[in-house]
Amino acid sequence: MFEHFFADPKTLLMGAITGLVFGFLLQKGGVTRYNVIVNQFRFKDFTVLKTMLTAIVVGAIGIYAMLQFGMIKGLQLKGAELAMNAGGGLIFGVGMVLLGYCPGTALAAVGQGSRDAAIGIVGALVGAAVYAEAYPLLAKALQPIGNLGKITIADAAHASPWWFIVGLGVFAAGLFVWLEKRERRSLSV
Amino acid sequence: MLGFLRKPRWSPYLVGIGIGVLSWCTFYFMEKALGTSTAFVGAAGSGVCAIAPDHVASNAYYLREYGAKSGGGFKPIFDWQMALDFALVAGAFIAAWLGGTFRRERVPTVWAERFGPSVAKRYAAAFIGGFILIFGARMAGGCTSGHGISGGLQLAVSSWMFFISMFISGIATAAALFGLSGFGRPGKAEVTNV
Numbered sequence: 001m002f003e004h005f006f007a008d009p010k011t012l013l014m015g016a017i018t019g020l021v022f023g024f025l026l027q028k029g030g031v032t033r034y035n036v037i038v039n040q041f042r043f044k045d046f047t048v049l050k051t052m053l054t055a056i057v058v059g060a061i062g063i064y065a066m067l068q069f070g071m072i073k074g075l076q077l078k079g080a081e082l083a084m085n086a087g088g089g090l091i092f093g094v095g096m097v098l099l100g101y102c103p104g105t106a107l108a109a110v111g112q113g114s115r116d117a118a119i120g121i122v123g124a125l126v127g128a129a130v131y132a133e134a135y136p137l138l139a140k141a142l143q144p145i146g147n148l149g150k151i152t153i154a155d156a157a158h159a160s161p162w163w164f165i166v167g168l169g170v171f172a173a174g175l176f177v178w179l180e181k182r183e184r185r186s187l188s189v
Numbered sequence: 190m191l192g193f194l195r196k197p198r199w200s201p202y203l204v205g206i207g208i209g210v211l212s213w214c215t216f217y218f219m220e221k222a223l224g225t226s227t228a229f230v231g232a233a234g235s236g237v238c239a240i241a242p243d244h245v246a247s248n249a250y251y252l253r254e255y256g257a258k259s260g261g262g263f264k265p266i267f268d269w270q271m272a273l274d275f276a277l278v279a280g281a282f283i284a285a286w287l288g289g290t291f292r293r294e295r296v297p298t299v300w301a302e303r304f305g306p307s308v309a310k311r312y313a314a315a316f317i318g319g320f321i322l323i324f325g326a327r328m329a330g331g332c333t334s335g336h337g338i339s340g341g342l343q344l345a346v347s348s349w350m351f352f353i354s355m356f357i358s359g360i361a362t363a364a365a366l367f368g369l370s371g372f373g374r375p376g377k378a379e380v381t382n383v
Contacts, residue, residue: 004265005265005266007265007267007272011219011272013272014272015270015271015272015273015276016272016275017276018214018215018221018223018269019272019273019274019275019279020276020279020280021207021211021280022223022273022276022280023277023278023280023282023284024281025199025208025211025280026204026277026280027280027288027290028196028198029201030198031201031204032281033297034297034300035298035299038299038300038363038367041356041359041362041363042364042372043373044373044374051204051208052205052333052337052341053205054201054202054205054206054208055204055206055208055209055338056209056342058205058208058209058210059208059209059212060343062209062210062216063216066213071217072217073220075343075345076216076221076222076339077340077343078330078336078347078348079347080345080350081330081347084329084330085350086329086350086351086354087328087329087354088327088330088354089329089350089352089355089358090355090357090358091358092321092322092351092355093354093358093359093360094318094321094325094359094362095318095319095322095324095325096318096355097318097362097363097366098314098317098362098366099314099315099318099322100297100300100315100318103229103323103333104226104274104277104332104334107278108278108280110281111277111284112281112282112284112285113285113293114297115295116294116295116297116315117315119315119316120315120316120318120319120322122316123316123318123319123320123322124229125229125232125233125323126233126320127319127320127323127324127327128229128230128232128233128323129234129236130320130324131250131323131324131327132230132237132250132251134324135248135249135250135253136250138328148346151346152343153344153345161344165344186374
């Protein structure tokens, strides 16, 4: 059934380098800690949101600039199936707070010695197998709802993506300034 | 340089910039977007395959994620993302070791404050949480990295839908588990916990 179980060495090397850097960054950022992730959802610690929004804005500028200058062939979009995206997101949020890690940060957390994250990964593997069995039924019921194809917000609005990137950047900058002020205040009292 | 690598914690903005630049590299050099949860399907499928190979070969979901484009059979399961997932563990280990933050932890402090020091209780919640987490990620078509970061930065409609639903549900779950009384008051633990 598998002609090749392993991809070619170059692909594997590239993936491994990416993972090493990604894992290093996540751990240094503190987002591999249960406390940090759970406290984001309690509005006590904004490390997760700060990290993600910064990555999104910086990433968007580079990707859309490279796209504009023809340096990359195209985007790597996942199709919009709104009922599946929203339903999956709602389920994911429950799991993320109960486990205290997401899939990537759980793997990274294992590297820093978090044993509970390793148990979470075992649960995740069982969850993946169960999902594969549930997929035909779920897909039949929900995939057609809100099926818009591989589109971006800019496509949907018939506007330049740069409006959204600049808007997101301004929003993020404003939020960060406000958060830093708030955190300084709560530390000084 | 070494002093910087030995710091226990970096600014979230610096880390965010790093992840953003890393995603430029994966797009430019590899034509890939950062993602971690599809490989869980590959790993689970390989496990099931050891018991019931015919079942895996005919399952619509394994075929959707790993089916070869032409002919029957599957693409390599141990692929770019699987290598990335294994390397995540190693990358975080190096970061923790250099920063002096590696420690064996079974019950995180925020959990213990609310639910007590029982390891069994924490492990049970982690197992169930992991199960729900991947079920949701695969239903949505991605997780915090594939949808949240990679899809978010591409302004994908699917990803922003996921991102917003995930946050709403996470807040509601945190409220249900921990109560609303602790919301919004940053304590000392958040600053000192590295």
